Amino acid sequence: MVVLAKAELEQIALPAAAPPTADIRAVDLSAAPGAGRAAAARALVAACEEQGFFKVTGHGVPQELVRAVEAAAAGFFALPQAEKEGGAGEPVGYGCKQIGDGGDLGWIEYLLLCLTSAGTVPAASFPFSTLPCAAAAAAAASLSEPSSPLRELLEEYAAAVRRMACGVLELMAEGLGIEPADALSRLVADAESDNMLRVNHYPPAPRPEQQAGRLLTGFGEHTDPQIISVLRSNGTTGLEIAGRDGAWSSVPPDADSFFINVGDALQVLTNGRFRSVKHRVVVSSERSRVSMIFFGGPPPADKLAPLPQLLGDGGRSRYREFTWKEYKSSSHKGRLVDNRLCHFEN
Structure with a gap:
């Protein structure tokens, strides 16, 4: 249950606007090698250039698994608050209303897990924060509570979505014309990769806010710091994206993509x-909204810089080289809305 004081509700209140519906490009990941796959790669690159956002079909993640995870997550969030905060026997990281350490609030409760080659490890903080490397997380996993139905489902789901994310990144590399084929996907597939899974629950707005004709911020405007984010929700509206002109548009739900x-x-x-x-x-x-987001991040010690093949004729790099751990440490200091990359520009 999300409980906010009146002043906190005022802080996250939004005008009850009705933004236009976003036109989201769809990419079929099941396209066979040849002309169909080449067209899918071009469509994917175009979507990343135009919006930085698209949806995928033919992804290979079983719908039965998705439905089972959604049902298990909904069951967890329906538990009494004391049981959720105590873990209810589930070795998962639970948080409510506070998003990070920068003072951001939202009408939200969530589960947050660090993903490693050893499975899932609770993470009680926002993904911008500095999290343990895979070695430390694996050690923590060996000391954690025995596995549970929810944890097992989350691990199975995360593994399936991670495979799909790597496929998306390989198709992306193909569309960009960069080699090797795993130039991008290896950053997410590595045993040390800093991958995370976040399960968000947005309860229906409280009645006073409905009567006031306002909406509430569930999760404030931000960009994701990782390489790629893979999201699905339970068919409920609420997600909005900003265009290059700053105007917001509503993402229509899709039960299959x-x-x-x-x-x-x-x-x-x-x-x-x-x-x-x-x-x-x-x-x-x-109605309540439940969304599950896989964040694909590189290993903490990996250095990030523009790929040489994408520097263009002038060879000018817009960003200086830095490690993923350095970027996360810097990101952790700010608010959701902050432009974090400006500190790493040349």
Whole structure:
């Protein structure tokens, strides 16, 4: 249960606007090698250049698994607050209303897990924060509580989505004409990769806000710091993306597809050719929204800089070289809305 004081509710209140519906490009990942796959690669690159956001079909993630995870997550969030905060026997990281350490609030509760080659490890902080490397997380996993139905489902789901994310990144490399084929996907597939899974629950808005004709911020406007984010929700509206002109548009729900957005790290790797998309979640007063987001991040010690093949004729790099750990440490100091990449520009 999300409980906010009156002043906190005022802080996250938004005008009850009705933004236009976004036109989201769809990319079929099941296209066979040849002309169909080449066309899918071109469509994917175009979507990353235009919006930094698209959806994928033919992704290969079983719908039965998705439905089972959504049902298990909904069951967890329906538990009494004391049980959720105590873990209810589930070794997962739970948070409510506070998003990070910068003072941001939202009409939200969530589960947050660090993903490693050893499975899932609780992470009680926002993904911008500095998290343990895979070795430390694996050690923590060996000391954690026995596995549980929810954790097992989350691990199975995360593994399936990670495979799909790597496929998307390989198709992206193909569309960009860069080699080797795993130039991007290896950053997410490595045993040390800093991958995370976040399960967000946005309860219906409280009645006073409905009567006032306002909406609430579920998750404030931001870009994701990682390479790629893979999202799906339970068919409920609320996700909005900002265009290049700053205007917001509403993303229509899709029960069968996954939504992908470009993260800050991918913007750096492509030398700004792809742009990380600013997005937010506005709370619907009609029904709860449950969304699951896989964040694909590189190993903490990996150095990030524009790929040589994407520097262009002039060979000018828009960003200086830095490690993923350095970027996360810098990101952790600010607010959601802050432009984090400006500190790493040449």
